[in-house]
Amino acid sequence: MTATVTPIRRATTPSLDPIMQLVAADMNQVNGVILARMQSDVPLIPELAGHLIAGGGKRMRPMLTLACAKLLDYHGTRHHKLAATVEFIHTATLLHDDVVDQSGLRRGRRTANMIWGNAASVLVGDFLFSRSFELMVEDGSLRVLKILSNASAVIAEGEVNQLTAQRRIETSEQRYLDIITAKTAVLFAAACRIAAVVAERDAAIEEALDQYGRYLGIAFQLVDDVIDYESDGATMGKDAGDDFRDGKVTLPVILAFARAGEEDRTFLREAIEGLRNDDEDLARATAILHATGALSDTAERARHYGRRAIDALAAFPNGQAKSALIEAVEFAVSRAF
Amino acid sequence: MTATVTPIRRATTPSLDPIMQLVAADMNQVNGVILARMQSDVPLIPELAGHLIAGGGKRMRPMLTLACAKLLDYHGTRHHKLAATVEFIHTATLLHDDVVDQSGLRRGRRTANMIWGNAASVLVGDFLFSRSFELMVEDGSLRVLKILSNASAVIAEGEVNQLTAQRRIETSEQRYLDIITAKTAVLFAAACRIAAVVAERDAAIEEALDQYGRYLGIAFQLVDDVIDYESDGATMGKDAGDDFRDGKVTLPVILAFARAGEEDRTFLREAIEGLRNDDEDLARATAILHATGALSDTAERARHYGRRAIDALAAFPNGQAKSALIEAVEFAVSRAF
Numbered sequence: 001m002t003a004t005v006t007p008i009r010r011a012t013t014p015s016l017d018p019i020m021q022l023v024a025a026d027m028n029q030v031n032g033v034i035l036a037r038m039q040s041d042v043p044l045i046p047e048l049a050g051h052l053i054a055g056g057g058k059r060m061r062p063m064l065t066l067a068c069a070k071l072l073d074y075h076g077t078r079h080h081k082l083a084a085t086v087e088f089i090h091t092a093t094l095l096h097d098d099v100v101d102q103s104g105l106r107r108g109r110r111t112a113n114m115i116w117g118n119a120a121s122v123l124v125g126d127f128l129f130s131r132s133f134e135l136m137v138e139d140g141s142l143r144v145l146k147i148l149s150n151a152s153a154v155i156a157e158g159e160v161n162q163l164t165a166q167r168r169i170e171t172s173e174q175r176y177l178d179i180i181t182a183k184t185a186v187l188f189a190a191a192c193r194i195a196a197v198v199a200e201r202d203a204a205i206e207e208a209l210d211q212y213g214r215y216l217g218i219a220f221q222l223v224d225d226v227i228d229y230e231s232d233g234a235t236m237g238k239d240a241g242d243d244f245r246d247g248k249v250t251l252p253v254i255l256a257f258a259r260a261g262e263e264d265r266t267f268l269r270e271a272i273e274g275l276r277n278d279d280e281d282l283a284r285a286t287a288i289l290h291a292t293g294a295l296s297d298t299a300e301r302a303r304h305y306g307r308r309a310i311d312a313l314a315a316f317p318n319g320q321a322k323s324a325l326i327e328a329v330e331f332a333v334s335r336a337f
Numbered sequence: 338m339t340a341t342v343t344p345i346r347r348a349t350t351p352s353l354d355p356i357m358q359l360v361a362a363d364m365n366q367v368n369g370v371i372l373a374r375m376q377s378d379v380p381l382i383p384e385l386a387g388h389l390i391a392g393g394g395k396r397m398r399p400m401l402t403l404a405c406a407k408l409l410d411y412h413g414t415r416h417h418k419l420a421a422t423v424e425f426i427h428t429a430t431l432l433h434d435d436v437v438d439q440s441g442l443r444r445g446r447r448t449a450n451m452i453w454g455n456a457a458s459v460l461v462g463d464f465l466f467s468r469s470f471e472l473m474v475e476d477g478s479l480r481v482l483k484i485l486s487n488a489s490a491v492i493a494e495g496e497v498n499q500l501t502a503q504r505r506i507e508t509s510e511q512r513y514l515d516i517i518t519a520k521t522a523v524l525f526a527a528a529c530r531i532a533a534v535v536a537e538r539d540a541a542i543e544e545a546l547d548q549y550g551r552y553l554g555i556a557f558q559l560v561d562d563v564i565d566y567e568s569d570g571a572t573m574g575k576d577a578g579d580d581f582r583d584g585k586v587t588l589p590v591i592l593a594f595a596r597a598g599e600e601d602r603t604f605l606r607e608a609i610e611g612l613r614n615d616d617e618d619l620a621r622a623t624a625i626l627h628a629t630g631a632l633s634d635t636a637e638r639a640r641h642y643g644r645r646a647i648d649a650l651a652a653f654p655n656g657q658a659k660s661a662l663i664e665a666v667e668f669a670v671s672r673a674f
Contacts, residue, residue, distance in 0.1 A: 040494055040497075041494075041498075042494055042497045042498045042501065043501075044497055044500070044501050045494065045497055096459050096460070096463060099455070099456070099459060100455075100456040100459060100460060118436070118437075118455070119436070119437040119500055120497065120500060122433050122436060122437060122459055123433065123437060123493060123496045123497045123500060124493075124497060126433060126466070126492075126493040126496065127490065127493035127494055127496075127497060129463070129466065129493075130486065130489035130490035130492070130493045131490050131493075133470055133482075133486040133489065133490075134483075134486045134487060134489075134490050137479065137482045137483050137486045140479055142474065142477055142479075145470075145474045145482065146471075146474050149467065149470040149471045149474045150471060152467035152470065152471075153464065153467035153468050153470075153471050155463075155467070156460060156461075156463040156464035156466075156467045156468075157377055157378075157379055157382065157464055159460045159463065159464075160377075160379045160381055160382055160457070160460045160461060160464060161379045163381070163456055163457060163460060164379065164380075164381050
């Protein structure tokens, strides 16, 4: 392996194309597993699950499993089923998230809970979650089972933690980082780590890929938090200002609340508590977030984690896989501009 | 082993006391695991989970694991963690069920969704479900993992199947049996079967215990269906007529609809479709269910499955454990009178 330092910026606009091309053949296999294993004699299950699974997601998590397997020059097929497992866990989480948040729009389409109701979304989420465990049990690696069952428990714990932080303007930056680590970064980390397990690499390799996924996950979420205030439904694929209306205390809000004057702090507190959440309030909140530098500094925090993700790959050999994984990070952080 | 046939009726009133005494010491260990493993740094998790877990459930499923282990003369401790696993799966299911059914009362107490809201119930259910997988992965038996992950997927599938059958008066008896097998009997079967795995017994023993649990589970559910029309909130610990008001097509309704005259059939259809669901309607429905013999015949169906559960134990040696398992069946079916 050759140690290497790669700059976070490049001349051309970073994109997910290289990583998508890298794993395209494998992803076809993964999609086959996903389609086959979301079937059921109960028609509502493939119908509802298919709405979300076929609904234009980027398949970031399975893509990471596949790309990390490429990085390790793995030539088997176990990672296809495991990548599908990771996507099922993620999809189950999204179904439940949309019920919890009462969301109406995701990836530019109506959410499953709006079409089929909360009950169906809860239960089909449970099905996909159970199915994900069946799939990983079929793989039969206790090490993989431990990684993914632990990730699932941490995700659920993070979801509850976020729920109890909801509408609490005093949430600290550290608590917020803990929440997004649990909710988002841990599954990114697990998706990458399991590639090392199937490729039968040592603990240091496992750990390095875990770090890559974890930091990328944090960066991804922080950029999402910025975009929620900077975009609109058409470009983002979900309702703009959703976080604001749900009283979600994301990092931009935490930074702005710490920095703003008394009047704006009062406004932000009332907004997060749900007393001010119309379009005009959203515009004012966005203005405060800009004026305090909260949005640009959240983006800078995201770039910090992006750099750490890239550094975690330093010991891996240069090549197509490593370049694609690095550009995926650069793409993630570039979305905030 | 001595083949034996035991009558379904006994002179004294059957009770759960013998099985509870049989497993009392082991159940203390199981309760210790449950309490330890429902903890979290997020206070809402043990608070909400504890409300249901400490809320006076009979711990039927872990009790079955422990009693079956006794029947097989197992002297290890692996079944403690696995019995806790089964209870976690069950508890997660209850939390989600109450959200789906919008229930207000369970085991004589307000439901978690009424106290903490649907979002918290969904997410803490997810946590318990994930935690159950962590626990079984710690046990490390792929055979157990396969049994319990499959049971979880079947339960979730059964829940969705039930949801789509809701308010459909034409549901067939067979579809209904499929639903309750998936929703209830499969976890009873798995709870019993895993005792054979930890005791390292052969496939025939596994299968016999699976059958015992499965038929007991069906009997249990059918009796619950009868009780829902024959009891009141105080004795049953949940709202009487809940099934009726939710438009749940249970076996008593299926039998009554098949047997009733045109006028009563129209009434039942409208009731199940949600057009007639006040107290007076419930009284009329109950009267129809009595007059058509639907309630007594559902109880007879329950006794049929009870007899099959007891027959599944025929090849096991007589003794305290077998007697207790038989009396548990007799208790289950006796509740309908």
